[in-house]
Amino acid sequence: MDAVLDVWFPVVGQVLAVAGGLIFLTAGLGMLKLPDFYTRVSTATTAAGLGVGSVVVGVLLAEPTVPNLVKALVALALQLVTSVVASIAVARSAYLTGAPLAASTRYDELAEDSGGGPAVGADEQGRAVEVEGAERPVR
Amino acid sequence: MIGFDVAAVLVLVAVAAATVRMVRGPRDADRVVAADLLFFAVIALIALLGLRVGSDGTFDLVLVATLVGALSAMSLARLLTRGRR
Numbered sequence: 001m002d003a004v005l006d007v008w009f010p011v012v013g014q015v016l017a018v019a020g021g022l023i024f025l026t027a028g029l030g031m032l033k034l035p036d037f038y039t040r041v042s043t044a045t046t047a048a049g050l051g052v053g054s055v056v057v058g059v060l061l062a063e064p065t066v067p068n069l070v071k072a073l074v075a076l077a078l079q080l081v082t083s084v085v086a087s088i089a090v091a092r093s094a095y096l097t098g099a100p101l102a103a104s105t106r107y108d109e110l111a112e113d114s115g116g117g118p119a120v121g122a123d124e125q126g127r128a129v130e131v132e133g134a135e136r137p138v139r
Numbered sequence: 140m141i142g143f144d145v146a147a148v149l150v151l152v153a154v155a156a157a158t159v160r161m162v163r164g165p166r167d168a169d170r171v172v173a174a175d176l177l178f179f180a181v182i183a184l185i186a187l188l189g190l191r192v193g194s195d196g197t198f199d200l201v202l203v204a205t206l207v208g209a210l211s212a213m214s215l216a217r218l219l220t221r222g223r224r
Binding site: 010013014015017018020021022024025027028029031037040041043044047048051052056058059060062063067068071072074075078079082083085086087089090093094096097099 | 153172187197199201202213
């Protein structure tokens with residue numbers, strides 16, 4: 001048992017921490033490279049759930065005490081529930097204020113006049129087209 | 140414990156990328172999502188650096204940060220629509 005605590009817990013903890021760091025790196029690259037706002041929200045939410053989760057569990061495995069376990073579990077549950085709700089709220093208000101969709105978006109089911117049809121930036125077959133003045137008015 | 144330092148460097152790269160996106164914009168929404176990612180990266184950095192300096196309050200800070208993080212994102216979302224729902 002002592003060998004498990006002293007040797008394997010820190011090793012697994014470091015692996016989890018590096019995995020979380022890689023998820024954050026992916027989110028950072030997505031921030032720079034992805035074409036529109038909604039895809040960027042997607043990467044940021046992944047980092048919020050998986051990235052913070054694996055980093056916190058990794059640090060917990062390096063200092064495995066009962067108080068730390070309780071705090072980390074509460075923090076993880078809160079993070080997994082609230083970060084998703086907050087990201088959906090941010091994405092929703094961005095859509096309401098007319099953040100433009102990427103030209104490659106095929107379907108825009110939130111558009112009131114489309115009835116779930118192809119997006120503003122797509123033709124009838126769903127192929128991407130450039131559209132002037134595709135922004136939605138603030139409702 | 141080199142793994143935790145590597146993880147901290149990776150998270151710092153994400154911090155830099157989010158800062159670049161926040162400066163570039165082009166819309167307020169892009170800045171809000173960059174601020175969101177920046178906050179989560181700071182939570183991860185608190186955990187990693189707290190372990191590095193051997194602080195006892197690491198997980199207390201992480202717990203409080205996760206509590207207020209959603210509030211900040213929600214208020215930024217309200218700010219985007221200028222208070223309209």
